[in-house]
Amino acid sequence: QSALTQPASVSGSPGQSITISCTGTSSDVGGYNYVSWYQQHPGKAPKLMIYEVSNRPSGVSNRFSGSKSGNTASLTISGLQAEDEADYYCSSYTSSSTLAVFGTGTKVTVL
């Protein structure tokens, strides 16, 4: 099972919106609405930001939103803030013999 494909880095200025893509196949992202997104600051454990493509857990800012089209899922961060600078990973359920797969990860830089 290959990792889902994400851009290595995305950057934006404070207040701007950025979008991170996550591309898989019809066996994972495209086949199920079980895409989740995680934020990870250096030296910290990942934090769930989005589940089931577009749902936000309690306590997560509504500046974070998720969507999916075909085999590509996306995470949009609006009103970019300095605290949003972190690594972001997507994940999807997969119909392969394994169960889940993560994306390659995207480093978000706030300029």
Place this chain on the structure above:
Amino acid sequence: EVQLVESGGGLVQPGGSLRLSCAASGFTFSSYSMNWVRQAPGKGLEWVSYISSSSSTIYYADSVKGRFTISRDNAKNSLYLQMNSLRAEDTAVYYCARDHLAALNYWGQGTLVTVSS
């Protein structure tokens, strides 16, 4: 408050074995599926293994299949990962994480496993 605390990491020689533990508290452990996820130094996240609440369903990543065994003891609120035939590429921080609607909504702080001679 949900807490997941991993332990058991350390330095082990190639070909050796190690058993990781994850102590859960603050929720009804027996009601939730659990996962292990690892992260090699400077690298991305890699899902390792899944176990359902009753241990009836188990999955492994291809990279660890046949070498790692996931288990749980609901009476002790604990999750385990038995790792055998360890390789240098198994060096990573290992996280336990609680499953919720095919997402991982709570994570431990991780335990570092280093495989080196």
